[in-house]
Amino acid sequence: MHRLNLTFAVIALALVSGCKNNDSSMNNPFFENWSDNHGAIPFDKIKTEHYKPAVLKGIELEDQEIAAIVNNPEKPTFQNTIEALEYTGDLLGKVLGVAYNIVECNGTDDMLALAEEMQPILSEHSLNISLNEKLFQRVKSVWDEYNAKNFEGLTTEQQRLLKRRYDGYLKAGATLQGEARERWRKVQSEMDSLTLAYGQNVQKATGEWSYQLDPEKDLEGLPDFFRETLKGNGYKLTLLAPSYRPFMQYSARRDLREMLYKAYNSRCTSGQYDNTDVLRRIALLRQEKADLLGFESFADLQLTNKMAKTPAAVNNLLGQLLEAYRPTAEKDVKEVADLAKKDGVNDLKPWDYSYYCEKLKTAKYNFNDEQIKPYFALENVKKGVFGLATRLYGVTFNKIDVPVYDKDVECFEVWNHTEGDSTFIGLLYTDFFPRATKRPGAWMTEFRDQKIDQNGEDIRPIVQIVMSFSKPIGNPGDKDYTPSLLTYDEAETFLHEFGHSLHGLLTRCHYPSQSGTSVARDFVELPSQFNENFLGKKEFLDTFAKNWQSGEAMPQELIDRLHAAETFQAGYACLRQLSFGMLDMKFHTLGANSNKPFDLSVVENPAERFPQLANIEKFEKEATAPTTLLSPVEGTMVCTSFTHIFSGGYAAGYYGYKWAEVLDADAFAVFEKEGLDNPETAKRFRHLLESGDTVDPAELYRQFKGADPSIDALMRRDGIIK
């Protein structure tokens, strides 16, 4: 799963503020112009009570701006409609940019309560815009005019902007009339409650299961850190990740692993939280949406504005990877099975895999995070990561003293120094340490999008990267001082989020909805995952990976072992991802195999239209059969708890993880061939980072590489081919 979250999931976490409605616009910092320090946010002046009046005022202003567009007596044009829409909602964007971030990074009780209170108000505001029929008619009129003349008179970026705006309405059902419109509303409303119910079932089934371990007998094989965790929890084993994963990895009790595996993989397959009917119905309703809009399947509908574009392209990639990785994956499993045999386990089951895999890894590579961490002091890694951007793109980071929302937050001015020119690029805030009011995980977020405003001024972006590294112990100079020391994975996460932030910072677009990271979901992980590739490279490690006490460089022998471990079980891991991707595509291409066209009658029984859904377990096992390496266990399924596709935003999109991996490995291979510090190569990649969504991503990638991506580089990186 990804650490990204840069769309911050438009998590309906809205903002509110106290109920001090008597607070006038006087002294509300959101109503002031933030011009000091390139628009740095005046966190010292913003108080909780400032959000609500600013949000309400922001909504009021945007409503007025939209009304002005709708009531414009002139004939709709690209400028007075599509472009004008780009410049509405400035104040609301300014408040929410700060608010979303504070809710996630410093979500005190009053902020969370306000967010909850404001959520319906913001939802309604957004619906008022997307369902505004008069506004849609203006957009459609502009679309029809340009569509008829093959978009003549618009630049490429304007064509994309118009298409994206029109598609947005199309996918929201705005073009439907009469009976179809009524049906659409019903489908949409039923779908909203079903996806919510699906997610809640998974959450409850996961949260309510537990098993009481006997500390005398049931802890065999468990490492100290996990015993401590269990002790703190009264020796209750649960299905939550911090309990499930280490138990499957370390427990020497095969019977308990089997019990835990079966409990986890049979969640929501029957009983109180049964999701089988829910997901059948979701799959059917999604197909109905596709039918209503004239698409063959829901996947066809979802993929129109993605890089992949069609289900055929997705299935082609998944099929290619399957063929290439399957033999290695079989060897991977055999290696684990051979080790298990030495332990007397002759029939490797799914609940044995993690356990013997962990043993195999230790036997083969013999290293752990404790050996790596002294070389990864945060201040050193920071130098390495920032320095990488300086070498590749001529970008520097200058720490500035501005108000922040927590003492652990820092702010940097980012400057460009290329071809003798020094220009300001944007502001980067960093928030590295956990706090009680901060959501776990790591992500990049944008306080302010880049755009050319209506006066022609380039408004530069303000971005932030957020992580949860362990804090330093003591203060520098103290006898017992220990800096924040990162694990290998944490350093990789830093590079990942920093890659997103460069995408956000270097952007040079005209329209705000196209700038920075506002690109297709199967393209957005390219800049971030690309950056991760540097961590394994000696050239990069040599720039910063020094022991924080002795100053000695990371030994070559340790780097070699790190390298070797990178391809460990890569075949198995790939097939697992492919099985999720294939299952997702199977559920969302039902229409392609249907001989019963949709006729606007309400289909009450999904299996009547799609007989293959009658037995969900069978459907899943058939869909994933090509990727199966260990005999499937009766009564277990993934799809009853596959929240990514049935209650998250990844329907017909799970493939995106692999898609972006192909791209990042391919792009990095270009650098390796032309030189990791080659300025010409970096310049071409920078162009890709600057372009946002102004160019079709496939075309943008071709401009960088001079050719389409291939899967060879990924296979080489994973050790599948030499």
Ligand SMILES: [Zn+2]
């Ligand atoms: Zn990411």
